[in-house]
Amino acid sequence: MSTMQEIIAEDRRLAILRTLDEAPASSLNEGALHHVMTALGHAVSGGLLRADIAWLCEHGLAKKDELDLPRGKLWLAKLTGAGADVANGRSHHPGVARPDPD
Numbered sequence: 073m074s075t076m077q078e079i080i081a082e083d084r085r086l087a088i089l090r091t092l093d094e095a096p097a098s099s100l101n102e103g104a105l106h107h108v109m110t111a112l113g114h115a116v117s118g119g120l121l122r123a124d125i126a127w128l129c130e131h132g133l134a135k136k137d138e139l140d141l142p143r144g145k146l147w148l149a150k151l152t153g154a155g156a157d158v159a160n161g162r163s164h165h166p167g168v169a170r171p172d173p174d
Contacts, residue, residue: 086170088134092155093155099151101147122147125149133154134155
């Protein structure tokens with residue numbers, strides 16, 4: 073049985089994947105992704121969002137690039153083929169919620 077924190081984390085990761093799937097070129101910077109996550113009801117800190125992006129990358133569901141800006145590094149998240157399959161319910165990955173059937 074999953075804890076409430078695990079369920080929330082799984083839903084948040086699915087929301088990230090689905091957002092990237094709908095984004096132009098399946099890619100968004102962390103600032104834009106943070107705004108979308110907040111609009112979807114996931115009020116996350118920048119650190120937690122980066123942790124989720126890193127987790128998705130470690131599991132092959134996303135990739136990240138770092139852009140050097142004067143104020144620091146900006147992360148750019150990009151969906152992988154495996155991440156698109158999970159986002160669209162074609163496959164399942166532990167640690168990511170399954171999308172509701174349409």
